[in-house]
């Protein structure tokens with residue numbers, strides 16, 4: 018075996034080792050990694066999330082130690098290279114032989130040598146150790162100053178804000194982020210940043226950091242006459258490649274420092290490579306991780322005998338900083354000879370956009386977007402290509418309804434820059450049968466990086482005429498509403514029969530739960546009976562909600578939010594006895610978290626015995642009918658809102674529907690139950706009840722609209738019966754009532770005609786269907802507890818029914834148990850370690866929003 | 869039913885252990901199996917009766933939940949969807965069909981005498 022020594026276990030050094038291991042099927046290399054930091058490589062790009070509550074372990078990259086070809090020596094610095102002997106000496110006094118050596122030492126923040134720059138309280142922003150030191154200093158002061166208003170400086174300013182400090186940013190240039198944005202964009206950016214409470218000092222020069230009586234940093238002096246309080250100072254004025262080892266070893270350096278390397282990432286000594294921020298590749302030092310990763314792949318290929326070369330990198334930037342959109346791409350500063358600028362400076366709209374075009378105004382060269390970067394995804398791929406129309410229309414789509422249609426892009430345009438996928442490649446994947454975004458992700462990798470190109474993928478599918486809207490999935494060409502009609506017309510009662518006669522294949526996680534819901538809405542019977550059990554999502558299967566560590570939550574129904582002290586005590590006792598985390602939900606009831614599958618029957622045994630039943634928090638079904646106290650207690654109440662809420666909740670409990678249904682009843686127009694935020698809301702009047710429909714909280718809040726007023730209780734319930742059954746019959750899968758009404762031809766008027774005027778003549782049918790539901794309701798949990806066969810499924814392991822899942826562990830937070838370990842809902846590393854540390858190299862988008 | 873085993877390379881190591889009685893494994897609904905070394909396999913029976921087992925720990929969330937996913941097919945390939953974030957895995961090869969570089973290990977399975985056995989060790993080391 019030959020020995021590869023890698024100096025530096027940062028982001029790029031880590032990627033390099035992974036890439037070498039991936040290619041090294043012949044076990045040719047033994048790899049020694051020297052890391053100066055005390056911890057294994059972590060995601061420096063996401064460093065700031067540390068202040069948003071991420072733990073160190075959340076930032077970890079995959080664990081290299083899981084592979085026995087790798088020896089990871091942490092807290093050990095390389096101190097010298099002997100090129101003649103091919104050895105590296107380390108701070109631990111070891112001498113390591115190498116056959117190949119890679120320098121991946123990254124860079125160090127530059128600290129300007131002003132007086133006081135090294136006082137206690139002065140920091141840089143690069144490592145987890147830095148952040149810990151910043152946090153410690155922040156505890157003793159109220160004000161922090163960031164020197165440097167670039168990308169990292171603004172991130173640091175946000176961090177100070179999150180630490181509760183009054184934050185200032187000092188930038189020497191006349192505006193913020195001078196490298197990415199121009200004066201106009203910078204002016205708006207400055208305003209937007211100030212709106213978040215960060216004070217900006219642009220065009221200001223740092224003279225000194227001045228100590229207070231305790232010898233700590235206390236002020237910074239800017240120019241002659243400005244002095245600001247600063248118990249904490251963060252320098253973020255730029256980085257310098259860490260080339261000290263290369264320099265001492267006599268390797269050639271680049272014009273601005275960094276070990277000079279060729280397109281193969283080789284230094285002037287062919288046995289030594291350099292990658293990442295410490296390398297000067299053909300004269301350029303990149304301060305971004307993507308070019309570093311590309312270099313790592315080149316070196317790994319070379320070590321495996323390949324011929325790969327570095328072909329340049331996209332340095333486009335798009336970020337959301339302090340909630341502000343900024344994007345900069347291509348030749349943003351119009352440095353191309355003859356380049357022209359098209360600028361939109363919409364001060365009242367708080368957005369700034371500039372496009373840089375060629376001298377004949379035909380080709381897009383670059384651009385800057387501040388305040389609203391929504392055009393970025395469409396514009397970036399157009400760089401270097403002919404403009405599809407009037408440039409102003411591209412940045413101000415509202416003006417003529419224009420905007421960049423994906424159709425305007427040439428085939429060579431890059432749609433996904435993370436994986437360098439062109440429009441042409443995506444079009445041919447669609448032509449070869451990729452029919453949706455997941456399929457495109459699978460065959461082209463587009464969309465599996467930052468995710469910002471996914472809207473374009475959808476547009477390309479639509480452009481190619483791929484029917485996406487109505488077909489439920491690859492197994493059914495029908496929409497959900499059409500399947501309802503088929504089920505009602507044919508009386509088909511099983512999934513197997515439905516898919517055999519009206520679909521293809523064996524179904525998937527999209528069509529199976531949808532069909533299960535349809536069968537449950539109209540068929541009745543226990544949802545875990547026979548074949549139906551295999552259709553249910555895990556939540557419905559275990560009648561509980563899956564949590565991130567594989568445990569489940571338990572939500573007993575508390576109709577209308579009204580509960581007796583005795584029942585409250587039972588909930589407390591059950592939670593205590595089973596060690597469950599307890600929380601009051603936003604839906605006027607109590608959620609008990611952290612139950613393992615095998616505990617669920619015992620927990621529910623106790624709850625059912627005390628008179629509780631399933632709250633269907635796991636189902637696409639009625640959740641809660643929220644109430645206010647109404648005439649029961651309130652001096653303003655005009656009707657018994659609690660009574661009505663309980664009546665409605667008991668009537669519609671267990672009703673399976675296309676998506677969850679929420680409702681509320683308020684006792685007067687003050688609306689304390691927030692009924693207008695619900696799928697159906699009832700508000701008391703002097704004369705009866707007003708019925709509102711189609712409200713939503715969540716992603717796209719919408720107020721419910723008035724459908725009928727001053728109804729007596731009986732009419733109210735009749736209308737709601739019709740409304741809900743009509744929804745269940747005609748809505749799409751996972752379409753809440755708000756979206757359903759919005760998509761309905763004729764909208765609210767049509768709904769009024771169906772529900773109130775019986776315009777379609779189906780009111781009696783709808784009411785009868787609801788009457789069947791009410792008559793057939795029984796508690797799903799009671800049903801399970803009475804059936805040994807169903808109960809048998811509540812085990813973690815088929816071969817060890819008593820054994821708890823050993824991967825589930827808890828720690829204590831605020832006196833309650835919570836899942837131990839990192840929140841790890843991201844992408845795994847290429848080779849998930851067999852049981853080791855969590856690993857993620859980016860974040861995968863959840864595929865669907867639901868539950 | 870007679871023995872049905874997936875056609876995969878024979879593993880050098882491991883032995884058979886009993887996972888459960890045949891009647892316990894419903895078509896298209898998995899169960900988890902605790903292996904002697906603490907690893908976990910997710911065991912499935914598809915609609916046509918074929919048996920499969922892959923690693924139970926979801927590589928995306930690190931939770932031991934794949935056995936609780938929905939079984940179906942993608943373009944004819946038998947699959948399970950992770951109940952956590954819905955990535956799709958091939959039951960035949962363990963490959964994640966949504967994120968190509970991710971793959972679960974597979975285990976051999978056999979059925980005889982009313983019992984289902986799985987191999988204690990996977991067919992091949994993960995790539």
Ligand code: SRM
Pocket residue numbers: 562563564570571572600601602603604605606607608634640641677679694695712713714715716717753866867868
């Ligand atoms: C527990 C609770 C938060 C809390 O601690 O208070 C909660 C928790 C969850 N919500 Fe919620 N929501 C809770 C009230 C709400 C509310 C407020 C309300 O109901 O008054 C809303 C906004 C109102 C609305 O829905 O219109 C809300 C909007 C959502 C949404 C977005 C829905 C939308 O139409 O945009 C989702 C995602 C989805 O359903 O696709 C969601 C999904 C979820 C899921 C199911 C996510 C998941 O897959 O794990 C969470 C799991 C709960 C569990 O495991 O028990 N939750 N969620 C609340 C339970 C209420 C209850 O007693 O049933």
Ligand SMILES: Cc1cc2nc3c(=O)[nH]c(=O)nc-3n(C[C@H](O)[C@H](O)[C@H](O)COP(=O)(O)OP(=O)(O)OC[C@H]3O[C@@H](n4cnc5c(N)ncnc54)[C@H](O)[C@@H]3O)c2cc1C
Pocket residue numbers: 024025026027028029030031051052053054061062063064065093094095096121122123124142143144169172259262292293294295303304305306307309
């Ligand atoms: C707060 C912050 C936000 C950022 N945001 C982005 C972003 O949004 N997008 C982006 O593309 N980039 C971003 N970056 C830059 C990105 O983190 C770097 O490009 C990337 O980390 C470079 O990787 P590297 O391996 O070259 O260097 P590093 O990650 O710095 O790793 C070098 C490692 O080598 C070690 N080392 C140095 N000398 C020795 C020695 N002699 N012996 C042993 N070990 C040694 C160092 O301690 C360090 O751990 C950000 C950086 C920071 C600090």
Ligand code: SF4
Pocket residue numbers: 645646647648651652653654655658683684685686687688689690
């Ligand atoms: S909505 Fe009206 S009746 Fe209900 S609590 Fe508020 S003020 Fe009282």
Ligand code: FES
Pocket residue numbers: 432433434435436463464465466467468469470471
């Ligand atoms: S641009 Fe396609 S995933 Fe980032």
